[in-house]
Amino acid sequence: MSKKDKLGDFEEIVLLGVLKMRDNAYGLSVRNAVAEATKANSSIGAIYATLERLERKGYVKSWEADPTPERGGRAKRYFEVTGAGLKALNDMREIRAELFSDWDGLETLGGC
C-alpha cells in the first residue's frame, strides 16, 4: 500500500460505516452509523468529502438512484465498498492486530 493510498483514521471509520449499511449506504445513513459508533457528531459535508476521496482511491464505488421528494427532488447517491476497499480494511486490521499483540502484557504492567 503506497503512502498515497493509505487509509486515514476517519476514512477507515467511514469505510466501515459504508460496510455496515450494506444496501442502504448513502451520506445520511453512513453519517448516522458513524455517529452511533463513535458517539460523536460528524457533519454530512465531511462524510461526503471523505467518500469522494475514498472513491478517487478506488475503495468505494457509487451510483445514483431515482430522485425522491423528501430530498427535495434530488437523487440519493449510494456507495459500495470495492475489493480494494476490503483489502485496505484487512491490511489496517492486520497492522492493528500486530501492534496490539502485546496489549495483555501492557495491561498487567498497569501501563493504561
Add this chain to the structure above:
Amino acid sequence: MKESEKQEIMKKIETKVDAIEKATSQPVSEKKFEDIIMQECLFYLNYQLEQGIIDTNEKQRVMKQLFQNMSKEFTQNELDNISPPAKGEFLIRFCLPKNIRDNVLGCLEEDYHVNFKRVGKDYAVILYYKEVFLSIWPMLYTKLKQLGAITFLEEFIRRVLL
C-alpha cells in the same frame, strides 16, 4: 401543467398505492393516500424549481392550493416550512465543491424533514444551520487560508496581543 404530466403523476400515485396495498394486504388510509399525493406533487414542483421553470413563490402558491383541498391535518404552518431555509442552501451552494453539493443538500433536506416531524420547526431550523456550518467550515477555512486571510488575522491578533 400539461395533461401528459398530470397523467404521469397520477400513474405514479396509482403504482405506489398498488404496491402498498399489495404489501400490506389492506386498502391505504385516506391520510396515507394524501401523503402519497403530496409527495409526488412536491417532487414534481421541486423538479420544476430545479429546472428554473417555476420560482419558490410559485411552488409555495401551488402547495398552498393543494393543502387547502386536502385534509385539515396539514396546517398552514406545515406548508410554510415544507422546505429548509433557503439561506442555508445558498451557503452550501457557495462553499461546497460541485461534485458533492447536491448530495449534501439532499441529505440535509431529508434530515430537516425528519427533525421537523420529531422536534418541530424551530429546533429543526437550528439543527439545519448547525449542520450547514459544520459542513462548510472545513472548506471555508481552507479557502480563507489559501487567500491568506487566516494567516493575516493570526498575525494581526498576535501583534495586537503581544
